[in-house]
Amino acid sequence: MGNFSALILILLALAFFLRVDFIFYVIYVSVGIYAWGRWLMPRAMKNLKSRRLYDRQAFWGEVVPVTIELSNNGRLPIPWVQLQESVAIQLKHGEPLHQVVALNRGETAEFHYSVIARRRGYYQLGPLRLATGDLFGIYPEQIGFLPADYLTVYPRITPLTQLGLPSRLPFGTIASHQRLFEDPARPMGIRDFRSGDSMRQINWKASAHSASSGDTRNLMVKTFQPAISLETAVLLNLHTPDYTFGNRQDVAEWAIEVAASLAAHLVNQRQGVGLISNGIDPLASQQQGFDEVTGRLLRPSHAEIQTRPEAFMSAAIPPRNGRPHLIKILERLARIEAEETVTFTEWASTACLHLNWGVTILAITANGSEAVCQSLHRLVRTGFNPILITVEPDAEFGLVRERARRLGFAAYNVARPRDLDRWKRPYAGAAP
Amino acid sequence: MSLKAVEKTPDSPVEPFLSIDDPRLAFITNKWSRTIIQPLLISLLITALTSAVLVLAEIITEDTSWLPFSLFFLFATLEGCYTTLWLQQPERRLLNHTAYRAAELLLLALLLRLFTWTVVGNWPTLADIPDMLRLPHLFLFDGAFIFSGLLTLFGWERAISLGATFNNLSIDQAEVYYYAMPPKQRSASDKPVRTNRGAIVYSFFRQWVGGALILALVTAMCNFDVVDVYRGSSLALARQGLRSELLLFLIIYFLAGFSLLSQAQLAAMNARWLINGVTRTGHVEKSWHRYTLWLLGGIALLAAFLPIGSTFAISNILGAMIQALAAVATFIVGFFSTLLALLLSLFMGDPAPETAEPLLQPTLPPMPTPSPTAIPSAIPPSAIDTGLITSSLFWAVAIVMSVMAISFFLRERGVKVNTAVLQTFWQRFRHWLRLAWREAGSQVQDWQQAVRTRLQRQPKESEENKPPWRFIRLNALSPREQIRYFYLSTVKRASDKGVPRQQAETPLEFAEDLKQQWPDAEEDVDALTDAFLAARYGRSPIDAEDVNPVKKRWRQVKSSLRRK
Structure with a gap:
C-alpha cells in the first residue's frame, strides 16, 4: 500500500490544478477512512483480552482440553481477528487452533483445542498470536500476543499393588509378617489365652461370652495385625556417566518412571516419601528457554552446568505423605533431566544426612557396581534401610544381589516394565 | 504398490470433488460477494464514470436527452460482469470465448440501437427503410448511437476487466480442492500456482485512481462554461456549480470504489486464510460487509457536512510552481543551447545564404465541380446497381450475423428458442424481404430513368443542380x-x-x-x-x-x- 499515497497525491495534484472543489469531499472520505483505521486498530488490539483455561498438570497419556477465551472489551466491533496458537509437536492432538473470527462490541468467543501428554516434561503452551487489520488494507496489520503458559506432564506411573519392602520402623500402616511389629491399632481377631500373653491383650468381652456358654477356663486374647512404617526416600541417580552410553537417555527415563511409580504407590499406602536426585532441574536456571520444535523446557548448557553443578541439581524433597506432596514429587520428576553432575558414590552419603534414622532408601541407579554397593553399605551402617534398584539390564545380576545380601541390603533389577509385575501381584507374601 | 492394492483402488470410496459453489465451502468462497455485491459495485462504479461523460455531453450540446443512457450503461456493465463470471466457470473452458464476446457485443450494439431510437425518439418510419437498405450507414452513423456506443464499449470493456480482476482475486476451484484436503493427502503436483493477490488489489486500485483522474478531468470541464470556450471567448471562462447528477455520480464512483477496495481486501484475505489453513468461524464475511457499509456511510455522511473549500488558491500555487519550474527548465535549456551554439560557431564557417522556401504541395481544398457534365460521366450507370447489391449484401450478412450471435448467446446461456415462433418470424421476414426487393427494383428503375434523363439534359439545366463538395483525385x-x-x-x-x-x-x-x-x-x-x-x-x-x-x-x- 506504500504506492497508494503516491497515486492519491497525483489525483490530488490534478484535481487541485483543474480546480475541482469536489476533491475536498474525496479527501475528507479518504482521510476519514485512513484516520479511522489508524485510530481504531491499535485500540482494537488493546481492547482484546484473552486467556487460556486448562489443567496445568497432566498425567502421561492424558488428553488435556484447552479453552481460549477472546473478548472484545471495546465499544466498537472488530471486523476480523486471526488467532494462531503455537503448540509443541509433542503435544499436538487434532487440528491446531488457527482461526479467524469477527467480534462485536463486548462479545466473547471461546475456542477449544486439546493437547496430549505423550512424554513427561515441562512444556510451553502458546504464545497465542493475534492479528487484526482494517477493511481496506490501507493500514498495516496489528499483531498482539497472549503470553505462553506452561503444562507439566508427569512421568508414566505404573500402578503397583505391593512392594514388600523391609522396614525397621514399627507402627506403620503397612501389613507385615514380622510379628515383632504387631500394631495394637489394627485388631485382627481373637485366640485362646496362652501362657505369657499380656493381660492387656485379653479380650474380656469375648472371654465372658465364652464363659456364659459353659467353658469358664478359656480366656480369649486379642490378636493384632503386624504392621510397619515405611518412611521412604527415593534416591535417584541421574549422573549420566553411570549409565551405559548407548541407551543412556532411555534408561534414565525409565529410572524416572520407576521412581514415580514407587513414590505414587507409597503415597497411596499413606507412607511418607521424599525425593533426592543428582539430576538437574532446568527451571533452576536463570535463563529459561523452550525448544521450538518439541516445546520442552531447554536445559542449561553442559559447560554452564559443569561450572556449578550443585546450583542446577534439584533440591531434596524430604519424606512427607499425602497427595499434595506426591504432586510436588511428580512435578519435580517431570522436569528433572539426567546430566553429568556428581557421582553416586560421592553424593549418596551426603544427600541422606538430613533423613531420619531407619528411613528406607530406595536407591535407583543404573547398575549395582561394587562402588554403589559400598555406598549403600555405608548407609546401612549409618542406620538407614537402603534397597538397591538397578534399571539397566544385567545378565549377572545374581552376583549383585548376593553382594548386596552380604552387605546387608536387598537388591532388585527392574530393567523392563515387566520386571515391575512382581509388585503388581495381589498381596501374597514377602517380596523375593 | 502391490497388485492387490492397485485392484482395490477403484472400489475405494473416491473423495467427491468439491465444487466452488458447494455449500460446504460457502464460507471460504464468499459466493454472495462474488455473485451479487461485486458485480453490482463494479457496474455502479463504471456507470458513474461513463454517466459523468454524459453530463458533460449534455452541457456541451445543451441537450438533455443523454442521461437516460446511464440505464443502458448499467445494463451493459452488469451484463459484462455476469458474462465474465459465467465464462470463468470450469464448464465453459471449452467454449470459444472470443466468439461469445463478439456475439455479446453485437447483441449489445443491437440493443443500444433500439435504446437510442427510443430515447432520442427517432424511430425509423416505413418510408425510411428503403433508404436504410440502400445506404446502411444511415442505420449506424447516427451521432447519438456512435457516442453512446463508444461509451458503452468503454464501460463494457472496463466491466469485463474489473470482473476478471475480482475473479482472479477470488479463490478458484483448484485452490479449494487442494487446500480443503488434509495436508498429508495433498499431492505436490496438484498444488495450484500462487496468485499474487496483493498485486491484483493494487492493480484494481490503480484502475480506480485512473478512472478518478478521468472523472476529475470531466468534472473540471463541467466546471467551466465549455460552450463559451468552444465559441472562442476564452476570457468568458466562468466557474459553474456542479450539477446534481454529476455530484451523485462522483459520490457513487468514490464510495463504490472504496467498497470494492474493501471487497478486494476481503477476497485477498479469504484466499490467505484458505492457503494458511485458517478456519473461519462465525460471521466474518457478513460482519465485514456490514462494517464496511456503516463505516463508509458514516464517513461519507459526515464528510457531506464538512465545509468544501476552494481550490482556487491551491490551483494558483500549483500553477505558479509549474510556471517556475518551466522557467527554470527553459533557462537551463537556453543556457546550454547558447553554449552549444557558441561552441559550434567556432568550428563552422560563414552561414550559408538563405535558400528559397520550397514550394509546398498544397492540399486540395474541397472544390465544387463547376462543370456538372464531366463529373456524372465519371460514374457509370452500372455503379448504382453495384451499390445496391453491396448494401443488400451488407444487410444480409448483418442480419445473419445478428441472428447467429443472438442464438449463440442465448443457446449457451441455456435459453431454448421456440422454433415455431422463429419460423413465423422467418416467414414474415421473407415476405418483407420480397417486398423490399421489389421496392428496390422499382427504385433502381427510377434511378436509371433519372440518370438517362440527366444525361440528356442541357448543360444549363445541369448547372443548377450542383453536386456536393468532394475531393478530386x-x-x-x-x-x-x-x-x-x-x-x-x-x-x-x-x-x-x-x-x-x-x-x-x-x-x-x-x-x-x-x-x-x-x-x-x-x-x-x-x-x-x-x-x-x-x-x-x-x-x-x-x-x-x-x-x-x-x-x-x-x-x-x-x-x-x-x-x-
Whole structure:
C-alpha cells in the first residue's frame, strides 16, 4: 500500500490544478477512512483480552482440553481477528487452533483445542498470536500476543499393588509378617489365652461370652495385625556417566518412571516419601528457554552446568505423605533431566544426612557396581534401610544381589516394565 | 504398490470433488460477494464514470436527452460482469470465448440501437427503410448511437476487466480442492500456482485512481462554461456549480470504489486464510460487509457536512510552481543551447545564404465541380446497381450475423428458442424481404430513368443542380479535365483573395482582372487562360504531355496568389 499515497497525491495534484472543489469531499472520505483505521486498530488490539483455561498438570497419556477465551472489551466491533496458537509437536492432538473470527462490541468467543501428554516434561503452551487489520488494507496489520503458559506432564506411573519392602520402623500402616511389629491399632481377631500373653491383650468381652456358654477356663486374647512404617526416600541417580552410553537417555527415563511409580504407590499406602536426585532441574536456571520444535523446557548448557553443578541439581524433597506432596514429587520428576553432575558414590552419603534414622532408601541407579554397593553399605551402617534398584539390564545380576545380601541390603533389577509385575501381584507374601 | 492394492483402488470410496459453489465451502468462497455485491459495485462504479461523460455531453450540446443512457450503461456493465463470471466457470473452458464476446457485443450494439431510437425518439418510419437498405450507414452513423456506443464499449470493456480482476482475486476451484484436503493427502503436483493477490488489489486500485483522474478531468470541464470556450471567448471562462447528477455520480464512483477496495481486501484475505489453513468461524464475511457499509456511510455522511473549500488558491500555487519550474527548465535549456551554439560557431564557417522556401504541395481544398457534365460521366450507370447489391449484401450478412450471435448467446446461456415462433418470424421476414426487393427494383428503375434523363439534359439545366463538395483525385481525371481543374481552382482561389469572377465575365476579361492584381504573374495567367480556352472550347485532342507545362504555370499563379 506504500504506492497508494503516491497515486492519491497525483489525483490530488490534478484535481487541485483543474480546480475541482469536489476533491475536498474525496479527501475528507479518504482521510476519514485512513484516520479511522489508524485510530481504531491499535485500540482494537488493546481492547482484546484473552486467556487460556486448562489443567496445568497432566498425567502421561492424558488428553488435556484447552479453552481460549477472546473478548472484545471495546465499544466498537472488530471486523476480523486471526488467532494462531503455537503448540509443541509433542503435544499436538487434532487440528491446531488457527482461526479467524469477527467480534462485536463486548462479545466473547471461546475456542477449544486439546493437547496430549505423550512424554513427561515441562512444556510451553502458546504464545497465542493475534492479528487484526482494517477493511481496506490501507493500514498495516496489528499483531498482539497472549503470553505462553506452561503444562507439566508427569512421568508414566505404573500402578503397583505391593512392594514388600523391609522396614525397621514399627507402627506403620503397612501389613507385615514380622510379628515383632504387631500394631495394637489394627485388631485382627481373637485366640485362646496362652501362657505369657499380656493381660492387656485379653479380650474380656469375648472371654465372658465364652464363659456364659459353659467353658469358664478359656480366656480369649486379642490378636493384632503386624504392621510397619515405611518412611521412604527415593534416591535417584541421574549422573549420566553411570549409565551405559548407548541407551543412556532411555534408561534414565525409565529410572524416572520407576521412581514415580514407587513414590505414587507409597503415597497411596499413606507412607511418607521424599525425593533426592543428582539430576538437574532446568527451571533452576536463570535463563529459561523452550525448544521450538518439541516445546520442552531447554536445559542449561553442559559447560554452564559443569561450572556449578550443585546450583542446577534439584533440591531434596524430604519424606512427607499425602497427595499434595506426591504432586510436588511428580512435578519435580517431570522436569528433572539426567546430566553429568556428581557421582553416586560421592553424593549418596551426603544427600541422606538430613533423613531420619531407619528411613528406607530406595536407591535407583543404573547398575549395582561394587562402588554403589559400598555406598549403600555405608548407609546401612549409618542406620538407614537402603534397597538397591538397578534399571539397566544385567545378565549377572545374581552376583549383585548376593553382594548386596552380604552387605546387608536387598537388591532388585527392574530393567523392563515387566520386571515391575512382581509388585503388581495381589498381596501374597514377602517380596523375593 | 502391490497388485492387490492397485485392484482395490477403484472400489475405494473416491473423495467427491468439491465444487466452488458447494455449500460446504460457502464460507471460504464468499459466493454472495462474488455473485451479487461485486458485480453490482463494479457496474455502479463504471456507470458513474461513463454517466459523468454524459453530463458533460449534455452541457456541451445543451441537450438533455443523454442521461437516460446511464440505464443502458448499467445494463451493459452488469451484463459484462455476469458474462465474465459465467465464462470463468470450469464448464465453459471449452467454449470459444472470443466468439461469445463478439456475439455479446453485437447483441449489445443491437440493443443500444433500439435504446437510442427510443430515447432520442427517432424511430425509423416505413418510408425510411428503403433508404436504410440502400445506404446502411444511415442505420449506424447516427451521432447519438456512435457516442453512446463508444461509451458503452468503454464501460463494457472496463466491466469485463474489473470482473476478471475480482475473479482472479477470488479463490478458484483448484485452490479449494487442494487446500480443503488434509495436508498429508495433498499431492505436490496438484498444488495450484500462487496468485499474487496483493498485486491484483493494487492493480484494481490503480484502475480506480485512473478512472478518478478521468472523472476529475470531466468534472473540471463541467466546471467551466465549455460552450463559451468552444465559441472562442476564452476570457468568458466562468466557474459553474456542479450539477446534481454529476455530484451523485462522483459520490457513487468514490464510495463504490472504496467498497470494492474493501471487497478486494476481503477476497485477498479469504484466499490467505484458505492457503494458511485458517478456519473461519462465525460471521466474518457478513460482519465485514456490514462494517464496511456503516463505516463508509458514516464517513461519507459526515464528510457531506464538512465545509468544501476552494481550490482556487491551491490551483494558483500549483500553477505558479509549474510556471517556475518551466522557467527554470527553459533557462537551463537556453543556457546550454547558447553554449552549444557558441561552441559550434567556432568550428563552422560563414552561414550559408538563405535558400528559397520550397514550394509546398498544397492540399486540395474541397472544390465544387463547376462543370456538372464531366463529373456524372465519371460514374457509370452500372455503379448504382453495384451499390445496391453491396448494401443488400451488407444487410444480409448483418442480419445473419445478428441472428447467429443472438442464438449463440442465448443457446449457451441455456435459453431454448421456440422454433415455431422463429419460423413465423422467418416467414414474415421473407415476405418483407420480397417486398423490399421489389421496392428496390422499382427504385433502381427510377434511378436509371433519372440518370438517362440527366444525361440528356442541357448543360444549363445541369448547372443548377450542383453536386456536393468532394475531393478530386487529380490523376484520375483526363488531361482536358485536369487543365479545366487548374483554371477553375485558380478562379476559386482568386475569389477567396477578393477577386471574384463575375457572371458575365469571359475568361480573357477575368485574366485582365488577375493581371491587374498580380502583375508579376502576367505571363502565367495568360498561359493558363489560353490553355483553359483550348481545353474548354477547342476540339483538338489534348495529350498528357501537354498538362505538365500548364500545371507548372498553375503552380506559379497559385504561388503568386498565396503571396498577396
